[in-house]
Amino acid sequence: MEVDLTQTIPTPSAGQVSRPNTAQSGHLIDPQALMAIKNLEMRAKVVVEGFWNGLHRSPYHGFSVEFSEYRQYVPGDDPRYLDWRLYARSDRYYIKKFEDETNLRCHLLVDNSRSMGYGSLPYTKAHYANTLAATFAYFLYLQGDAVGLLTFDEQIREYLPARHRTGHLRHLMLALEKPAGGGATDLAAPLKRIVEMVNKRGLMLLISDLLAPLETLEKNLLSLTASGHEVLLFHLLDPAELNFRFDKAVLFHDLESDRDLYIDPAAARKEYLKKLTAHNARAQFTCQKLGIGYHRLATDRPLELALFDFLRERSKRGRKIR
């Protein structure tokens, strides 16, 4: 049974972000064309700007469209932020309190295991994940959020705390551009470590292919959510992994375990898809059970759609998008 991993997008309503208008924006950026851009930050910019163009919004407008609350004017405040309508109504001076004054800490948890090094397209899942993480980082940075990074395989490789400082984004991009260490996939130790390292609540964006036993996934994610973090999981898979459309019986080489197995795809496909579907379903169920946003992405899917999924998820949770 062919699994349709393209999730349906609900009709936009107030407070909801509508899907990028492809007709008006032209087309979504082909990931292969995007990956041809060597600079990671540039790729992220292209995606974000493309996304905003589709939303008819300027990504450089740094002011919130909506504000969450007022506070009384005190001498010294910038008079540009006075709410004159409220003054007209109340004859008192109030300053708008913007979303950006709410300190969002976002950590990008990027899986850098060997299995992420697989790719049937001209780029690997790791490239896609790094680009996706860079896109999120860029977007959030523009939003004024503090962004941190944590890369891992069976242990944490790189860690940047969530900051919103000059140069931090650059450090983050550099960290993402570093080649992967090449270990096996193991979520338990990194997630446990993250809970210990990150005290303040924030947003955790987990980008991984989840090609590891899921027995401890629930426990590990629970420790994150129990710590008060908001977790979004982006499950990355290559189209070849999703469809397993190989035509030749060859020796399949496991990138993580270095094992070789002689596989006849025609004979093994059915069973493989069955197991993969069950695995993915389990992961999704686990996330739903824990209230974790779960998004399954194929690496041939335009990254704007991932960004859209991210924003939609955020809006579902009552977070305002500026």
Place this chain on the structure above:
Amino acid sequence: MNFLAPLFLFGALAVALPVFFHLIRRTAREKLPFSSLMFLMPTPPRVTKRSRLENLFLLLLRCLVLCLLALGFARPYLQKPVSARLEPGRQIKRIILVDTSASMRRDQLWPEARAKAEEFLRKSSPADSVALLAFDRQVRPLVSFDQWSSLAENERVPLALQRLAEITPGWASTHLGNALTRAAEMLEDNKSDAQSQQVLRQIVLITDLQDGSRLEGLQGYEWPRGLELIIEPLKAKRPTNAGLQLVTEREDWDQAADAPLPRLRVSNSADSKREQFQIGWVRPGDKGFSGAPVAVYVPPGQSRIVPAPKPPPDLPAEQLALTGDDHDFDNTVHVVPPKAEVIQVLYLGADSEKDAAQPLYYLKRAFQQTRRQNVQILSPSASTPPGQTNGPEARLMIVTDALPEDRLKEVQQGLAGGKTVFFALKDLPVAQTLSRLIGTNNLPVEEAAIANYSMLGEIDFQHPLFAPFADPRFSDFTKIHFWKHRRLDVDGIPGARVLARFDNRDAALVHIPAGKGAVLVLTSGWHPADSQLALSSKFVPLLYSILEQSGAIKTQLAQYNVGDAVTFHTESPGPARPLIIRKPDGSQVQPTPPDRFSETDLPGIYSVTSAPAPFRLAVNLAPEESKTTPLTLEELERLGLPLKHAAAAKPQLSEKRRQHLLAAELENQQKLWRWLMVAAALLLLLETVLAGWLSRRQPAPTLSL
């Protein structure tokens, strides 16, 4: 093409295996990197619609190898439309050799031999050429090729059968080697170059193939190419055979005259079933022993030497017999006791035989009487007239003193008659006699001046006189010291030959021909005054050598084997009275030439009655004929005989079996399987090289990350 083992062709079905393996072949080196195999299980190779054959040429090679192997094991051969008779027009030239030796007298061997010979005679086609030969010690043609060809077709076989019926096994031994080589030479002699390729040459040997057959001449014999030897062995139904032989007189002729009775050798053939036998004296013509026999125990394959029992007093000790085995052809031994030969030597000297300082004393003691010889030294006194003691038997005359005129003439007559004079030049006055004997005047002789003694320094060992001493063990004469000798000028003597010299180069022994006889001059004496010769160990053999050279010793053997030629040393009384030999069957034969008789074809006692001294001979079977254990064909093959088993000689074989044998023989000649194996090996080598090259040519897999 036909196959000797067609079932092996099913092995060609194994070609399905490489085809199958090529379809499911995994290219083990081709790897595809994948993120994780956690959802995958290994799958066995299978043949599907999408499976395709790879490396077709390699597959073809492998299939071809299997096919060639299957073909090779099936032993193919090309059927030729010929039989053992080959193409029409190709004839057979066949010699049938029939054994007529003494061992063929056993059981029904001879009738079987005749039947087999008749079988081969009758199966010859009109185009074939056949010769029939009988053999034992000699080869006797019964029907030659020319006789066969000259007869009409319907007369050939009857003539051959008739000739075969006229003969029976004799008493001679078996000289198989001689018979086979003679037959091969006969076939070669009759071969012509133009026809050699069309004629099949065969020797059919009908024999009991006994172990005692003489096979000399076969070792290393180069058999003509294309010649076949078919052996038709005959086997006696009863295998036990013991033979009786006399231990030959040569082996015990040194025994003293009063030696005990003769010794006998009892041999038991290897395939005998019995071991106990009896031997005893028999009266000719009687059955059963005369007197008490002696029991003998001889295990199979062994022999024993036993003394003959004492003959009864009233029985001439001429015939011994053995009982207890199955065949009596070799159970009788004829014995003629050896008679001592009287040899007379005339001594002409003035000394007494009792005087130890004189030559005669030592001469008398040098010649001892034995069973074979009795040397009589005739020493006439001065009063004995010449001729009275000089009988025709005294071939040797020894002179040690000067002779009076009458004695001198007697000796000269003897020399003229071919006798030998042994002249001891023991002093100078004797030299005159020597001069008269050899016909010279005033022979220069002088006493040699010797410091202490002289020795014999040079000896002509090539001369028959000294030939017995040629062995290095006996050739040292230096221990014999000569105190005195006479110097004889040999150069002035015509025909003189120095046989020995002293160490001062003076002649010691000189051979001088005189008339028909010869004079042997010893320039010293053998008595102690002149030398140590009489006291040395070489004196007696030297005297016997001189005796033998003079022709005085004419030992007449009394024991012969069947077929041996007998040389008579007895002179015929004269042309009017030739020697007559009476054979055991009573017939009388006059030998030609007079001194040689070769018709010893019957065992028994032969009597020579017309000789001045009648004597008898005993002729017995050759000991080898008693070795009746059959030879194996392997032993004959080791000699390189071109053996061929005659399938046609077994008519009781079924046609199918015969065809199979013929097919096997044809396949064995063609040996096509060898070429198939060679081809398979070469293809395998090519496949190995090609497979290795192909595997090296495949690109290394690259992992994409």
